[in-house]
Amino acid sequence: MSIDYSSLVLPYVRPSELDRHDVAHRPVIVVGAGPVGLTVAIDLARYGTPVLLVDEDDKLAQGSRAICFAKRSLEIWDRLGCGEAITARGVSWQVGKVYFGDGLVYRFDLLPEPGHHRPAFVNLQQYAVEGMLYEHALSEPAIEMRFRQRVVAVEPRDDGVTVTIETPDGTYRLYCDYLVACDGSRSPVRAFLGLETRGQVFRDRFLIADVRMTRDLPAERRFWFDPPFHPHGSALMHRQPDNVWRLDFQLGWDADPVVERQPERVMPRVRAMVGDDVDFELVWCSVYTFACTRMAHFRHGRVLFAGDAAHGVSPFGARGANSGVEDAANLAWKLHYVLRGDAPASLLDSYGCEREPAADENIRHSTRSADFLTPKSEMSRTFRDAVLGLARNHPFARRLVNSGRLSTASTLADSPLNTPDRDAFAGAMTPGAAAADAPVAHDARDDWLLRHLGGRFVALQFANGADAHGEPIALQGLRVEALVMNAAANATANALVDREGVAFARYDAKPGTTYLFRPDQHVCARWRSFDRHAIGAAVARATGH
Amino acid sequence: MLNIEPNLSAPDDFYEALIDMHRGLDDKQSAMVNARLILLLANHVGDLDVLREAMARARADVVPSG
Numbered sequence: 149m150s151i152d153y154s155s156l157v158l159p160y161v162r163p164s165e166l167d168r169h170d171v172a173h174r175p176v177i178v179v180g181a182g183p184v185g186l187t188v189a190i191d192l193a194r195y196g197t198p199v200l201l202v203d204e205d206d207k208l209a210q211g212s213r214a215i216c217f218a219k220r221s222l223e224i225w226d227r228l229g230c231g232e233a234i235t236a237r238g239v240s241w242q243v244g245k246v247y248f249g250d251g252l253v254y255r256f257d258l259l260p261e262p263g264h265h266r267p268a269f270v271n272l273q274q275y276a277v278e279g280m281l282y283e284h285a286l287s288e289p290a291i292e293m294r295f296r297q298r299v300v301a302v303e304p305r306d307d308g309v310t311v312t313i314e315t316p317d318g319t320y321r322l323y324c325d326y327l328v329a330c331d332g333s334r335s336p337v338r339a340f341l342g343l344e345t346r347g348q349v350f351r352d353r354f355l356i357a358d359v360r361m362t363r364d365l366p367a368e369r370r371f372w373f374d375p376p377f378h379p380h381g382s383a384l385m386h387r388q389p390d391n392v393w394r395l396d397f398q399l400g401w402d403a404d405p406v407v408e409r410q411p412e413r414v415m416p417r418v419r420a421m422v423g424d425d426v427d428f429e430l431v432w433c434s435v436y437t438f439a440c441t442r443m444a445h446f447r448h449g450r451v452l453f454a455g456d457a458a459h460g461v462s463p464f465g466a467r468g469a470n471s472g473v474e475d476a477a478n479l480a481w482k483l484h485y486v487l488r489g490d491a492p493a494s495l496l497d498s499y500g501c502e503r504e505p506a507a508d509e510n511i512r513h514s515t516r517s518a519d520f521l522t523p524k525s526e527m528s529r530t531f532r533d534a535v536l537g538l539a540r541n542h543p544f545a546r547r548l549v550n551s552g553r554l555s556t557a558s559t560l561a562d563s564p565l566n567t568p569d570r571d572a573f574a575g576a577m578t579p580g581a582a583a584a585d586a587p588v589a590h591d592a593r594d595d596w597l598l599r600h601l602g603g604r605f606v607a608l609q610f611a612n613g614a615d616a617h618g619e620p621i622a623l624q625g626l627r628v629e630a631l632v633m634n635a636a637a638n639a640t641a642n643a644l645v646d647r648e649g650v651a652f653a654r655y656d657a658k659p660g661t662t663y664l665f666r667p668d669q670h671v672c673a674r675w676r677s678f679d680r681h682a683i684g685a686a687v688a689r690a691t692g693h
Numbered sequence: 694m695l696n697i698e699p700n701l702s703a704p705d706d707f708y709e710a711l712i713d714m715h716r717g718l719d720d721k722q723s724a725m726v727n728a729r730l731i732l733l734l735a736n737h738v739g740d741l742d743v744l745r746e747a748m749a750r751a752r753a754d755v756v757p758s759g
Contacts (some may be wrong), residue, residue: 527724534728544736 153279158295163313165320175487176222177311177324178414179299179337182209183274183329184455184472186281186561189230191480194603195667197487200322201291202313204298208282211375211432212358213274215386215394216369216466219259220557220582221473222266225603227669230284231266234277235314238270239387246551250376253539254546257553260543263650264585265596269466271367271388271556287416302327302451316455326496327451330472335442335457341448347441348460348515351401352522355435357414360392361428362499373536373553377420382521382551384464385421392431395421396463398521405435417582440464440511440518446500452479459507461514464521464552471510472560475503481667485691490626498565506558513553520550557582567664567673567686575656583669586651588644589637597633597651600644602669605687609678610657611643612633626687628664635659666690695746 158181165172174384176192178185181203214379217238225231230268243496246254258268300319301312309327312319329337338345370385372378381398388394396604397417398578399408414433422428446452455472479499485491523529559581560566566579577584586597600606605628612635632643633651655663655674664673664686673686701707714730715723736746 313731527728530721530724531728531732534725534732537725538732542733542736548732624711 150447150563151279153208153275154210154273156208156275156279156282158203158208158282158293160206160296160316161294162317163294163297163315163320163323166315166318168320171310171321171323173308174324175197176326176328176483177202177309177322178328178330179203180330180332180455180457181205181278181282181293181295182330182332182455182472183214183277183281183469184476185328186229186278186285187224187473188328188330188454188480189291189293190230190281190285190288190478191477192484193285194228194290195481196290197484198290199292200324201285201293201294202297202299203295206295208275208278209273210275211434212356212388212392212394214277214463214469215271215273215388216269216470216554217272217277218466218470218555218557219264219266219268220555221470222270223582223585223598223669224473225281226266226598227477230280232448233280233284234272235266235270237276237280237389238265238272239367239389240270241367241387242268243366244371244551244554246549247370247372247375248536248539249374249550253536254549254551258556263648265353265598266585271386271394273388274290274469275390276389299331299336299340302337303340304449306449325450325487327452328483329451329457330455330476331457333456333460333486337451337455338443338453340458341451343443343448345441345443345445345458345460347439347460347511350419350437350438350518350522351524352354352518353401353403353405353408353435353437355380355397355399355403355408355414355417355433357395357397357418357423357433358388358392358431359395359428360390360431361422361426362391363392363393363422363426364370369554373551375421378417384551395436397421399435403435409433409435436463438518440515442504442507442511446475446503447496447509448597452483452496452499454503456478456647458503458509461510462518462552464517465510465513465554467510467514467555470555471506471558474506476670478503479580491691492693498563498692501559502565503558503564505562506560509558510555513579517550517552556623563672565666565672565690565692567682567689569674571674571676572684573656575654577655577674578672579673581671583665583671584654586646586654587648588633588651589647590642590644592637597643597644598669600631601653602667604667605690606631606665607678607683608633608663608665610646610652610655610659610661610663612642612659627692628683628687633657647678664690695750697750731746 176199178201189199190572191200242259300314300316303310367387372383384396386394446458454475461467466642535548561580661675662678672690
């Protein structure tokens with residue numbers, strides 16, 4: 149029996165600072181122990197930066213909450229050492245089906261090609277992800293976690309941030325170099341700084357009902373427009389672990405959120421959907437609305453905002469938690485390099501330059517989905533229904549059906565940290581792209597490319613066995629690891645071998661082609677030859693020098 | 694580039710067919726048929742720049758009443 153994370157109580161320990169009169173110093177304080185705060189804390193700790201994580205509560209997320217965790221999040225957690233456990237506990241899926249009435253109108257496959265370590269998505273209750281990240285954080289000596297400790301004041305200064313924290317035993321103050329606010333959509337830290345987040349609220353309400361039932365259905369995302377069991381609305385069905393299913397019903401703006409979450413209202417909706425012959429038990433339900441919002445800037449001096457605190461989207465693309473995890477991975481290495489003196493503080497501006505456009509992209513997708521689900525005018529509804537009607541028999545219209553465009557890794561295309569291409573390349577691995585995985589062999593064992601990238605700068609040289617540079621490169625004190633990808637097994641020590649040719653193809657590589665990857669596994673430069681000077685210049689650029 | 698020069702091989706036949714398409718329909722049904730027609734034609738055109746130009750021309754001179 150696996151641990152029931154939903155009822156885990158996180159320990160409160162009376163902090164020693166309550167008995168001190170001076171103000172203790174911490175390099176980094178992270179506020180909020182959700183998936184984003186835990187990820188940024190673990191990532192920082194693994195780079196070697198001590199981090200204090202504080203949360204006002206002593207419980208993990210209540211109810212299932214976020215359930216769809218994307219391939220990119222799993223790859224980030226792989227780098228942190230907990231991707232395998234999370235993937236193994238979740239339900240892997242990649243196929244989505246969209247119905248209009250009771251007819252299938254559109255089917256999509258989010259990962260149609262083989263040769264990736266991680267699936268397109270796993271479904272897993274948010275509290276389980278948080279629980280596994282929490283357990284992993286316990287094993288990192290550089291992390292201290294404090295629960296039932298509420299930040300009640302934030303005083304930013306030029307050289308740091310003073311934070312006042314309230315506990316059941318009184319308040320104390322800490323001084324930190326950087327404060328990372330992962331404290332959710334109603335971010336108290338944002339409010340303390342007098343900052344706001346702006347955007348569009350959608351006038352619609354949705355019911356989530358998580359039910360436990362035994363159904364032998366494939367693990368797919370199934371979405372209905374105007375189904376017979378829920379006329380005039382949309383509905384969604386997702387499989388979670390432990391025979392729990394996520395059901396989502398569009399209710400309309402006029403629905404009463406208090407009334408609609410009463411079991412006597414919820415049960416008939418579920419019954420209509422699952423049929424008369426299935427036993428089910430209601431696990432959790434909630435009525436929600438959503439807004440697409442973002443802060444104008446994610447960096448405010450020494451305070452950095454990540455996840456829902458910085459940006460908000462609708463749930464119909466799984467872009468909330470997943471984009472927050474990408475924020476975390478983007479920020480952690482930069483904070484570490486700056487704190488260690490390997491990069492100027494201005495490197496942190498690139499966190500905003502990269503993640504603000506990523507948030508815009510997520511909001512754009514989310515807004516388009518919301519406009520399809522919740523048409524704002526009669527004509528908008530007419531076009532939506534026209535698309536759905538045509539989709540049955542017209543392949544082109546299926547591509548217009550939008551029940552949510554699901555989260556994929558953001559390409560940081562316009563980042564100042566990228567070195568623009570000097571040589572000609574084809575394919576998706578442009579500077580700014582998150583590294584694509586590929587099956588490789590290492591020490592004659594099956595392995596994955598992504599397991600060898602990240603945590604430091606890596607210069608990966610594709611080779612045919614001759615003239616490969618496998619020794620580490622030291623540039624301005626920054627260690628860059630040089631790795632070799634051979635087309636076939638040969639004598640190059642420690643080389644990766646692309647036995648199936650997938651890595652060469654995905655990276656449009658020829659012998660000599662060299663890619664430079666950042667610590668967060670994003671491509672930041674590439675060349676057709678191995679050039680130490682060019683690599684040095686690209687690393688300097690990617691670290692804000 | 695949107696072609697605004699004459700391009701219809703039989704303009705009067707086209708116009709008659711367009712009006713006939715709506716025969717016997719109420720306004721709501723007509724709106725649906727128009728929407729489907731726009732979608733079908735847009736896919737046939739394919740080029741988003743051309744479609745945007747057509748949309749801009751269609752909306753030009755129409756002032757929102759709100």
